Amino acid sequence: MTAEYERELSGLQVQDALTWKPLRLLTFYRLILAGLLLVIFISIPDNSALGVQHPRIYALVCTGYLAFALLAGFTARLRHPGYELQATTHILVDIIALTLLMFAGSGFASSLGILLLITVAAGSILLPGRMPFLFAAVATMAVLGEQIYSNLLDTSQHTTDYTQSGLLGLALFATAGLTYLLVRRIRESEALARRRGIDLANLAKLNALIVQRLQAGIIVTDHENNIRLINETARKLLDVPAAESGQSLAALSASLEEQLQQWRQQPDSEPSLLVNVSNTAKLLPHFTSLGIANGQGSLIFLEDTASLAKQAQQQKLASLGRLTASIAHEIRNPLGAISHATQLLDESAALNNGDHRLVSIIGAHTHRVNSVIENVLQLSRPDASLPQEIRLEDWLQQFADEFSHSGICLPEQIEYSVSPHDLEIHMDPSQLHQVLWNLCLNAVNHGNRDGVPQKILLSASSSGSAAMVRLDIMDNGPGIDTEMVDKIFEPFFTTGSSGTGLGLYISREICESNQARLEYLPAPGGGSCFRIQFPPPTRPTVAVAE
Numbered sequence: 112m113t114a115e116y117e118r119e120l121s122g123l124q125v126q127d128a129l130t131w132k133p134l135r136l137l138t139f140y141r142l143i144l145a146g147l148l149l150v151i152f153i154s155i156p157d158n159s160a161l162g163v164q165h166p167r168i169y170a171l172v173c174t175g176y177l178a179f180a181l182l183a184g185f186t187a188r189l190r191h192p193g194y195e196l197q198a199t200t201h202i203l204v205d206i207i208a209l210t211l212l213m214f215a216g217s218g219f220a221s222s223l224g225i226l227l228l229i230t231v232a233a234g235s236i237l238l239p240g241r242m243p244f245l246f247a248a249v250a251t252m253a254v255l256g257e258q259i260y261s262n263l264l265d266t267s268q269h270t271t272d273y274t275q276s277g278l279l280g281l282a283l284f285a286t287a288g289l290t291y292l293l294v295r296r297i298r299e300s301e302a303l304a305r306r307r308g309i310d311l312a313n314l315a316k317l318n319a320l321i322v323q324r325l326q327a328g329i330i331v332t333d334h335e336n337n338i339r340l341i342n343e344t345a346r347k348l349l350d351v352p353a354a355e356s357g358q359s360l361a362a363l364s365a366s367l368e369e370q371l372q373q374w375r376q377q378p379d380s381e382p383s384l385l386v387n388v389s390n391t392a393k394l395l396p397h398f399t400s401l402g403i404a405n406g407q408g409s410l411i412f413l414e415d416t417a418s419l420a421k422q423a424q425q426q427k428l429a430s431l432g433r434l435t436a437s438i439a440h441e442i443r444n445p446l447g448a449i450s451h452a453t454q455l456l457d458e459s460a461a462l463n464n465g466d467h468r469l470v471s472i473i474g475a476h477t478h479r480v481n482s483v484i485e486n487v488l489q490l491s492r493p494d495a496s497l498p499q500e501i502r503l504e505d506w507l508q509q510f511a512d513e514f515s516h517s518g519i520c521l522p523e524q525i526e527y528s529v530s531p532h533d534l535e536i537h538m539d540p541s542q543l544h545q546v547l548w549n550l551c552l553n554a555v556n557h558g559n560r561d562g563v564p565q566k567i568l569l570s571a572s573s574s575g576s577a578a579m580v581r582l583d584i585m586d587n588g589p590g591i592d593t594e595m596v597d598k599i600f601e602p603f604f605t606t607g608s609s610g611t612g613l614g615l616y617i618s619r620e621i622c623e624s625n626q627a628r629l630e631y632l633p634a635p636g637g638g639s640c641f642r643i644q645f646p647p648p649t650r651p652t653v654a655v656a657e
Contacts, residue, residue, distance in 0.1 A: 129298070130194050130237075131187065137201060137233050138184040144226070145177040148212065161216050169215035176208040195238065202234040202246050210253040218261060219275045224254060227279070228286045235290035239298070243287035251280035328394070328413030331401065336360040336368055339408065348392055348413050367396060371409060374398040384416065393417060439484040446484070450477045496539045496624050503536060503571045503582070504529040510547060511569065520555055520567065527569040534571055536580050536645045538625045546621050546629070549614040550584045550641050558588025558638065580645045587638045596631055 152161050152169060161169065183201055186192070206227065213223045227250045235243035258276045322329050328345030332338055338358045346354050354363055361368040366385055373380060378398075385394040397412040456462070457470045507527040515522040536543075547569070554567050570583045591599060598604045600619050605612035615629075622629040626646045634640040 129301075131190060133233075133236055134194070134198055134201070135184070135187045137237070138180060138187050140229075140233075141201070141205065142177070142180040142184060145173060145180045145208075149173040149177055161212075161221060163217050165215040169212060172208055172211045172215060176204075176212075179204055179208075198234075198237040199242070202230060202237070203249065205230040205233075206246065206250045206253055210250075210257050213254075214257045214261060218258070219279075224275075224279050227254070228282060231283050231286050232290045235287055236294055239291065239294050243291050244284065247280075247283040247287040250283050251276075254279055326418070328411075328415075330360070330411040330413070331408060332360050332371070332411065333408045336371065336409075338363065345413055348387065348394055348415055350387055350392075367411070370396055371398060371411065375409075385413075442480075443484055446477060446480055450474065450481070453477060496542060498537050498539050498625055501536050501538060501540055501543065503534045503580070504532050506540070506543075507569050507571065510544065514548065514551055519552065520565070524565055525551070525567045525569070527571075529571045531573065534573060534580055536582075538627060538645065542621045542625060546618045546643070547584065549618050553614060554584065554586035554588065554639070558586035560588050563587060579647050582643045582645070583632075583640050584643075585634045585638060585640045587634070587636070590633060590637060590639050591631065599631060600629075 148161065149170075152166075152173060155161075183197070183204075186197060209223055209226050209230065213219070213221060216223065231243060231246050231250055234246040254276050255273070258273060322340065323342045325342060325344060328348045329340065329342045330338060330345050331340035336359065338354065338356055338360055340356060341354050341363075346352050349364055349367075351363055359368075360371065364385070370382060370385065374382070375398075382396050382398070385396055386392075387394060393416045395414045395416055397414070399410040399412070401408040401410045453470055453474045457467065457474070462470070504527075507529065511525050511527050512522075514520070515525050551567055555565070558565055558567070566587045568583070568585045570585065571580065572583075573580050600615050601612075602616045603612040604616075619629045622643055628644045630642050630644070632640045632642055
């Protein structure tokens with residue numbers, strides 16, 4: 112059920128409560144009233160108030176009034192014709208019927224005129240606005256007309272005093288005015304209550320969404336330690352995906368329930384670590400008193416100490432990275448001086464062959480140190496990512512041609528395949544070029560195997576219902592030892608004597624800055640496979656006017 116349908120249904124229910132439901136109650140009241148008046152007239156024929164002047168007219172009006180009450184009940188149930196027409200007709204028929212019954216009886220002595228006050232009040236409820244005053248005017252004119260006509264007939268039972276008619280008219284207008292004010296105030300209060308209810312419902316949904324999205328585990332318990340609320344993070348930390356509201360905390364985690372009882376007895380005590388055996392998570396609970404409707408409840412926060420330690424480690428690494436960048440920047444100036452002096456010294460004619468060898472060693476190592484510094488500075492000041500749509504088949508063809516013509520490998524040693532052919536990704540082309548160049552260069556440098564011609568395959572495909580694109584860079588070399596797989600993406604880790612150990616680390620950082628993921632997988636037929644998994648392409652959303 113959509114939110115729009117729920118709002119529409121709620122609006123219809125509110126409209127029904129203000130219109131058709133009161134109208135159906137009025138038809139029920141009219142049916143009882145007409146039946147009682149007819150039953151009293153038939154069962155008590157000597158009644159001096161009801162139908163004493165014109166019994167036949169009284170009986171006909173009562174019978175017709177009862178028949179109209181039955182018909183009005185059916186039309187109100189069918190909601191046809193329209194509401195305003197039915198409500199207006201009901202009120203006018205009530206006024207006419209009660210006035211005729213007064214005429215057929217003993218006039219004001221029958222006390223039927225009091226029922227007109229109920230009719231006018233019902234009209235104020237059913238049709239707010241100016242209509243209640245119209246009903247009061249019609250009823251007043253009907254009462255005065257009945258009084259005048261009765262006086263013209265000169266019947267001895269009717270009085271010629273118009274005072275009671277005037278007072279009844281004033282009472283009718285007063286009833287219409289007071290009922291109008293009360294109904295308006297009630298409807299304003301109901302509208303305010305509905306708005307407050309909608310705001311509270313939205314706030315409750317927002318709070319529930321926030322609680323569910325919190326990184327910390329949240330559990331709310333009542334005074335009997337039954338769960339009132341638990342978010343998804345708490346379920347994952349406790350490894351209980353089926354945990355629901357109403358479940359006992361002891362059934363969820365006996366040790367957590369025990370710590371909660373200890374905290375209630377000693378609120379100042381320090382909580383101890385809670386180790387979950389199923390997923391080896393180390394949790395640190397925090398407890399807070401929470402008042403609920405049935406007593407004193409508790410709010411439990413669950414923090415994953417491993418996550419906290421990881422965050423602290425990331426902050427340390429960030430600080431260390433800034434320090435390393437500062438040191439690398441300071442080293443560049445003396446390193447440049449050393450490199451320049453080495454070049455001048457190498458041009459000297461007074462050096463023998465041994466000295467020239469030493470100078471070349473110094474130059475080679477200064478070049479390597481400079482490469483390390485350049486990589487460190489690139490990590491500390493990464494280029495801004497400018498992603499754009501890339502058609503993989505055309506792009507990989509250009510990359511393979513460029514890489515093979517650079518002299519690093521032969522054209523027949525690098526191949527590419529794209530399935531389906533129209534695959535597209537969203538990434539910065541220059542940064543993707545840097546990542547693939549590093550990975551293919553690693554494949555050339557470390558993918559040699561005796562007796563096997565070296566091959567590099569770039570394979571792009573789409574997998575899963577989310578249409579995620581993956582690009583595999585595979586070689587047919589010896590692969591990577593399982594003991595080193597967890598270390599290859601660490602900075603400065605290298606197995607060669609000439610590498611800086613920053614290539615794979617920088618490649619992963621570039622991928623993450625483009626919302627992609629770089630990982631290592633053993634190749635199915637032997638060798639290494641580095642997989643770049645790109646996020647699914649975003650589709651533009653179209654706003655729908657409500």
